[in-house]
Amino acid sequence: MRDPAENAQLALLLEVSGTPKPGNVDRRREYEDLRFEQFMAGAVGALSGLRMAGDGEPIGAAFEQAVEGMSDQSGGNTQFGALLALVPLVRTAGTDQLTRESAESVVEATTVEDACDFYRAFEHVDVAVNDPPEGIDELDVRHGSDATEAIREQGTTLSDVMSLSADHDGVASEWISGFERSFGAAGWLLDDDGPVYKRASRAFLRLLASEPDTFVGIRNGEAAAIEATERAQAVLDGEEDPEELAAEFVERDINPGATADLTAAALFIALERGLEV
Amino acid sequence: MRDPAENAQLALLLEVSGTPKPGNVDRRREYEDLRFEQFMAGAVGALSGLRMAGDGEPIGAAFEQAVEGMSDQSGGNTQFGALLALVPLVRTAGTDQLTRESAESVVEATTVEDACDFYRAFEHVDVAVNDPPEGIDELDVRHGSDATEAIREQGTTLSDVMSLSADHDGVASEWISGFERSFGAAGWLLDDDGPVYKRASRAFLRLLASEPDTFVGIRNGEAAAIEATERAQAVLDGEEDPEELAAEFVERDINPGATADLTAAALFIALERGLEV
Numbered sequence: 275m276r277d278p279a280e281n282a283q284l285a286l287l288l289e290v291s292g293t294p295k296p297g298n299v300d301r302r303r304e305y306e307d308l309r310f311e312q313f314m315a316g317a318v319g320a321l322s323g324l325r326m327a328g329d330g331e332p333i334g335a336a337f338e339q340a341v342e343g344m345s346d347q348s349g350g351n352t353q354f355g356a357l358l359a360l361v362p363l364v365r366t367a368g369t370d371q372l373t374r375e376s377a378e379s380v381v382e383a384t385t386v387e388d389a390c391d392f393y394r395a396f397e398h399v400d401v402a403v404n405d406p407p408e409g410i411d412e413l414d415v416r417h418g419s420d421a422t423e424a425i426r427e428q429g430t431t432l433s434d435v436m437s438l439s440a441d442h443d444g445v446a447s448e449w450i451s452g453f454e455r456s457f458g459a460a461g462w463l464l465d466d467d468g469p470v471y472k473r474a475s476r477a478f479l480r481l482l483a484s485e486p487d488t489f490v491g492i493r494n495g496e497a498a499a500i501e502a503t504e505r506a507q508a509v510l511d512g513e514e515d516p517e518e519l520a521a522e523f524v525e526r527d528i529n530p531g532a533t534a535d536l537t538a539a540a541l542f543i544a545l546e547r548g549l550e551v
Numbered sequence: 552m553r554d555p556a557e558n559a560q561l562a563l564l565l566e567v568s569g570t571p572k573p574g575n576v577d578r579r580r581e582y583e584d585l586r587f588e589q590f591m592a593g594a595v596g597a598l599s600g601l602r603m604a605g606d607g608e609p610i611g612a613a614f615e616q617a618v619e620g621m622s623d624q625s626g627g628n629t630q631f632g633a634l635l636a637l638v639p640l641v642r643t644a645g646t647d648q649l650t651r652e653s654a655e656s657v658v659e660a661t662t663v664e665d666a667c668d669f670y671r672a673f674e675h676v677d678v679a680v681n682d683p684p685e686g687i688d689e690l691d692v693r694h695g696s697d698a699t700e701a702i703r704e705q706g707t708t709l710s711d712v713m714s715l716s717a718d719h720d721g722v723a724s725e726w727i728s729g730f731e732r733s734f735g736a737a738g739w740l741l742d743d744d745g746p747v748y749k750r751a752s753r754a755f756l757r758l759l760a761s762e763p764d765t766f767v768g769i770r771n772g773e774a775a776a777i778e779a780t781e782r783a784q785a786v787l788d789g790e791e792d793p794e795e796l797a798a799e800f801v802e803r804d805i806n807p808g809a810t811a812d813l814t815a816a817a818l819f820i821a822l823e824r825g826l827e828v
Contacts, residue, residue: 276623280595287564287591301578310578311747314564315828318557321598346553347828470588543794551592551624 278367278546279324282360283366285542286353288551289534291397292474294516295510296482297490297502297523298534299472304485305524312349314386320357321341327361328368333384334391334432339363340393348438351399355445355489355535359456359512360542372546374452384432390422392432404442404492413438435481446533447538455481463549470541470551478537479516480529482506494528555823556601556642559637562819563594563630565828566811569751571793573736573759574767574779574800575788575811580747582584582801584645596620597634604638605645608732610661611668611709612636618672628676632722632766633814636733637819639726649823651729658726661709665711667699669709681719681769691713721809732758736817747818748826755814756793759783764807771805779807 276284290313292298304310323340327333340357362380363372370376397418405414412424413435424430439446448456459477466473483506487497504521508514523529541549553561553804567590571575581587599618604610619635639657640649646651674695682691689701690712701707716723736754743750760783763776781801785791800806818826 275593280598284595284739287595288588292592309746311565311568311828315561318553318561318564321557341797373558423576469586482645551588 275483276545277328278364279321281367281545282324282328282364282542283317283321284551285360285545286320286356288433288470288474288541289316289356289538290314290317292471292537294479294520294521295475295478295537296506296516297528297529298478298531299529300520303520303524305527305529308349308352312347315347316344316349319346320353321328323357324360324364327364328502330365332391333380334360334366334388338364338391338395338398338451345398351401353535353538354395354399354401355532356447356538357451359448359535359539363453363456363539366540367489367546372543374454374457378452379437381433381452381480385429386426386429388428388432389425389435390419392435393417393421393425394419394526402489402492412439419522420499436468440456442488442491444485445535448536452541455485455542456536456539457543459536460543460547463540463544464547470549474537474541475516477540478533479506481508481536481540482530483534486522487533490528496525498526498528502528553822554605556602556605558644559605559819560594560598560640561600561828562637562815563597563633564591565747565751565818566633566815567745567766568593569748569755569814570761571809572755572811573783573793573797574806575755576795577771580797580801582804582806585629587656589605589624590629591718592624593626593629596623597630599823600634600640601637602642604677607642607646607786609665609668610638613642613664615668615672615675619675628678630812630815631672631676631678632809633642633815635715635722636725636730636812640733640816640819649820651731651734655777656708658713658729663703663706663708665694665709665820666702666707666712670694670714671696671700671704679766681767687715698731719765719768721762722812725813730816730820732762733813734820736813737820737824740817740821742784743826746806747826751814751818752793754817756786757782757808758813758817759807759810760787762808764810766808766810767805773812775803775805779805814827 291301293302320340323336326336366377366380396415435448438448440450462477463473486503487495491499509516570579597617600613603613616810641652664736673692673796713723717727738752740750768776786793795798
């Protein structure tokens with residue numbers, strides 16, 4: 275029987291193995307500077323931090339450890355966002371029933387120290403992020419641990435940090451909504467049939483079609499994010515070939531990473547609820 | 552920094568991610584009843600046993616635990632042979648310099664209890680094996696833990712068991728030769744360049760071309776094993792297309808699994824010696 279940390283590691287591996295997921299690294303596609311094998315190494319390295327989360331250690335420290343371990347490969351950021359979604363879910367599953375309500379309690383219980391450790395995690399790897407909302411420049415995650423003074427002065431918890439980002443970051447908004455979309459997509463995975471790599475592909479497409487990907491928005495602009503959502507819907511409607519779309523998006527470097535992060539979270543919840551591999 | 556157990560888990564993941572490896576499950580090919588995603592789950596489940604090996608616990612118990620964890624997926628035997636090759640190497644790396652000589656010492660130090668635990672591992676999963684040599688039917692691994700009485704009476708160590716199988720099992724012969732071919736292929740991996748999935752493919756083809764695969768011999772017969780070796784050489788000589796050969800071998804269910812096991816062992820040694828992912 276896999277424990278929650280092991281199911282989270284498996285979710286990372288199953289997410290990147292799902293294919294086709296247009297624009298993402300998957301079993302069949304990769305970028306020259308971001309390869310499938312680097313996701314394998316990222317998932318191996320992340321386990322020790324996931325285990326801390328499952329064992330009840332502070333969320334921020336567990337996340338920082340997971341990111342540090344994930345970064346022990348040459349591709350850079352492979353699973354930062356997925357780990358940010360997984361860590362509170364693993365904590366929830368390790369200490370309580372895995373429900374939206376208990377996940378919300380875990381988020382609400384985060385502390386100022388958790389926020390400081392979250393900022394430290396950005397020192398291990400380059401992550402594409404937006405400018406912070408006006409007036410709170412001192413909380414820009416790009417300051418890394420230099421931001422901790424401001425965090426402590428203002429008494430900002432990790433849950434507060436996520437609230438500030440929820441309108442422009444797909445993972446932060448999950449933290450604030452009780453992981454609404456992740457639990458929804460877990461239901462799709464469980465209700466679906468066939469191999470997991472196809473279920474993961476379909477769940478990814480449904481998530482992408484339902485909301486523009488915030489990572490595409492940051493890297494490629496809003497128009498590209500809206501296009502990705504419309505074309506995912508076209509695949510679901512049978513009007514586009516997903517393999518061709520996948521090739522095109524990799525060519526254009528349109529990588530819906532936030533949607534992949536939610537797919538990983540959904541796979542974790544589904545595994546905890548009995549999804550068989 | 553990954554520890555030896557983590558490098559072994561990564562070696563399992565990189566082995567199955569290497570492509571093309573004609574006849575094996577890889578990123579691009581799988582069997583309906585043995586899928587890529589089941590190898591992901593197998594590698595997740597195997598870690599706790601690999602960790603026991605790295606921490607100095609008995610080899611047989613570590614192997615049995617790794618196999619039990621590996622078996623927690625619906626595909627059956629994904630990495631039994633790879634784990635049999637990896638466990639003594641992880642023990643060696645965890646307690647000593649990882650050299651052929653120190654690996655030989657680890658093998659020589661195995662006990663009767665290690666042999667009993669090795670037999671118990673066969674109760675977790677179906678493994679394709681040959682009939683035992685004439686006159687030692689009571690040591691047939693298919694007896695599982697029923698064989699332990701005979702093992703104890705005869706004082707058979709795990710090293711003795713491997714000696715009995717060395718002439719017809721590619722992994723057992725590694726145990727007896729100080730992992731000669733695994734260390735040799737690790738050198739190829741380190742001397743090669745480019746992404747690891749291509750290096751793994753080339754190392755696999757060179758191993759297959761140099762000696763008939765014993766797993767193919769057992770499942771498909773000697774003629775098929777010799778054919779696989781000759782056609783791997785043809786790929787290396789540029790006379791066959793590896794992708795076409797991979798498709799054909801999967802179609803014919805010719806799966807050079809023992810060669811894949813040695814590729815995993817070679818990847819582990821190379822990772823311990825600095826192969827970057």
